[in-house]
Amino acid sequence: MVQVKKLKDGSRQIILTAKQFDEITKVLSELAAKTKASTILMADISGQLITQRGNTDDINTAILSALAASDFAATAEMAKLIGEDAKFKLLFHEGEKRNVYLSNVGDNFFLVVVFDVSVTLGLVRIYTKKAIQNLLSVFDSTEKGDDAGKILDQDFSSMLGDMLDESFK
Amino acid sequence: MFINWALQEINLKIVYYGPGMSGKTTNLEYIHSKLDQSLTGELVTLKTKEDRTIFFDFMQIEVGRIKGKKPKFNLYTVPGQVYYASSRKIILNGVDGVVFVADSQKDRMEGNIETLLDLENNLMTMGYSLETFPWVIQYNKRDLPNTESLDILQKKLNFFNVPHFEAVAIKGTGVFDTLKSIINGVVQHVQAQL
Ligand SMILES: Nc1nc2c(ncn2[C@@H]2O[C@H](COP(=O)(O)OP(=O)(O)OP(=O)(O)O)[C@@H](O)[C@H]2O)c(=O)[nH]1
Ligand SMILES: [Mg+2]
Numbered sequence: 001m002v003q004v005k006k007l008k009d010g011s012r013q014i015i016l017t018a019k020q021f022d023e024i025t026k027v028l029s030e031l032a033a034k035t036k037a038s039t040i041l042m043a044d045i046s047g048q049l050i051t052q053r054g055n056t057d058d059i060n061t062a063i064l065s066a067l068a069a070s071d072f073a074a075t076a077e078m079a080k081l082i083g084e085d086a087k088f089k090l091l092f093h094e095g096e097k098r099n100v101y102l103s104n105v106g107d108n109f110f111l112v113v114v115f116d117v118s119v120t121l122g123l124v125r126i127y128t129k130k131a132i133q134n135l136l137s138v139f140d141s142t143e144k145g146d147d148a149g150k151i152l153d154q155d156f157s158s159m160l161g162d163m164l165d166e167s168f169k
Numbered sequence: 170m171f172i173n174w175a176l177q178e179i180n181l182k183i184v185y186y187g188p189g190m191s192g193k194t195t196n197l198e199y200i201h202s203k204l205d206q207s208l209t210g211e212l213v214t215l216k217t218k219e220d221r222t223i224f225f226d227f228m229q230i231e232v233g234r235i236k237g238k239k240p241k242f243n244l245y246t247v248p249g250q251v252y253y254a255s256s257r258k259i260i261l262n263g264v265d266g267v268v269f270v271a272d273s274q275k276d277r278m279e280g281n282i283e284t285l286l287d288l289e290n291n292l293m294t295m296g297y298s299l300e301t302f303p304w305v306i307q308y309n310k311r312d313l314p315n316t317e318s319l320d321i322l323q324k325k326l327n328f329f330n331v332p333h334f335e336a337v338a339i340k341g342t343g344v345f346d347t348l349k350s351i352i353n354g355v356v357q358h359v360q361a362q363l
Contacts, residue, residue, distance in 0.1 A: 013170045013171075013172070013359075014170070014171045014172070015171075015172045015174070016171075016172065016173050016174060016175070017174050017175075018174045018175040021173060021174065021175035021176070022175060044171055044263065045262060045263065046171075046182055046262045046263020046264070047182070047227075047243065047245075047262075047263070048171040048180040048182065048243060048263070049180075050171065050173065051173075060210055060211055062210055062229045062243070063210065063211060063213050063227060063229075066213070066225075066227045066243070066245075067213070067227075069262075070224060070225065070259055070260070073259040073262060074224075074255075074256070074259060077255050077258075077259065152179070152356050152359045152360055153360070154360070155236065156235055156236060156238070156356070157353065157356050157357065157360070159235045159236065160232070160235055160240065160352070160353075160356060161349070161353065163232045163233060163235060164232060164348075164349050164352060165349075166232075167204060167205065167208055167232050168203070168204070168345040168348075168349065
C-alpha cells in the first residue's frame with residue numbers, strides 16, 4: 001500500500017518506496033510507448049509531482065502538476081455545484097497541436113497525458129484506463145517504507161537552517 | 170508532504186494565506202527575484218488584468234541535498250478576495266504549513282480577522298486546526314502611515330502565539346525571515362508528530 005498516513009493532527013503524509021516508484025515508472029513508460037504520448041506525469045492531488053515520463057525537458061513539470069491538480073479540484077467543485085454526486089473522473093483539453101488528458105488514479109493521485117492531436121483520444125483512453133488499473137495494484141502492494149522521522153531528524157533541521165541562510169543572503 | 174524514497178525527495182507545500190491585497194504575491198515575487206536561478210523554478214501567477222490573484226501563484230524552491238535527501242518546497246499563494254473562497258480551499262489541499270500575511274493598516278483589521286476565520290474553517294474541514302497546525306503570521310505593510318501597533322495586531326490576530334514577523338514585502342524586509350520560520354516550523358512539526 002502506498003502509505004498515506006494521517007498524523008495526530010490530521011495532516012497527511014504520502015510515502016512511496018523505491019520499489020513502488022520503480023513499478024509506477026514502468027507503468028508510465030509502457031503507457032508512453034503505447035500511446036506515443038509526448039509527456040506523462042503522475043502527481044498527488046495536492047499538486048506535488050511524483051514521476052514523469054517522455055519529453056520533460058522543455059516543460060516545467062512541477063508547474064504542470066500544480067496547474068493540473070487545481071484544474072482537477074476546480075472541476076470537482078463545479079461538479080458539486082451543479083449537483084453531481086461523484087467527481088468528474090477525467091478532463092480533456094483540446095489544443096491545436098497537442099491534447100491533454102487528465103484522469104484520477106484512486107482518491108489521492110492523478111495522471112496527466114500530453115499527446116499529439118494525430119493520436120486518437122479513444123486509444124489514449126483505453127491505455128490510460130489499463131495503466132490506472134496497474135497503478136492501483138502497485139499502490140495496494142503491502143511493502144512499507146520508512147517514516148519521515150528517519151529523514152527529518154534534528155541534524156537535518158539544523159543543516160537545512162544553514163542552507164536556507166546561505167541561499168537567502 | 171510527499172516523500173519519494175527512490176529519488177530521496179521530500180516535497181513540502183507551504184501556502185501564503187491572507188486578505189486581498191495584503192501582499193502575498195509580493196512575498197513570492199521578492200523571493201523569486203532574490204534567490205539564485207538554480208534554486209527556484211519559474212514563478213507562475215494566475216491573475217486578473219488588475220494583477221489580483223485569481224487562482225494561485227506557484228513556485229518551487231530547492232536548496233540542494235542534505236544528508237543525501239533533497240527537500241523541495243512548493244510555495245503557493247491564495248486569492249484573498251472574499252468571493253474566491255472555493256479557490257482558497259482547493260489550494261489548501263495537502264498543505265504542510267501556512268504563512269498568514271496580514272495587512273497592518275488600521276482599516277484592514279476586519280479583513281484580517283475574517284480571513285483568519287476563513288482559514289480556520291478550511292483547515293477544520295481537512296481535520297486540522299490553527300491551534301496545532303504549523304503557521305506563522307507576517308504583519309505586512311509596516312511602511313505605511315496608518316498602521317495598527319504591533320501590540321494590537323498581536324492581541325487581535327495571534328491568539329495561539331505563533332512566530333510573527335513585521336514586514337515590508339515590497340522592499341523584502343521580513344520576507345526571508347518569514348519563509349525560514351515556516352520551513353522550520355513544518356520540519357519541527359513533522360518530527361514532533363512521529
Ligand atoms: N506600501 C506597501 N505596499 C505593499 C507592500 N507589500 C505589497 N504591497 C502592495 O500591495 C498591493 C497588493 O499586493 P499583492 O502582493 O498583489 O497582494 P495579494 O495579497 O497577492 O492580493 P490578492 O492576490 O488580491 O489576494 C500591490 O500594489 C503591492 O505592491 C508593503 O509592504 N508596503
Ligand atoms: Mg495575489
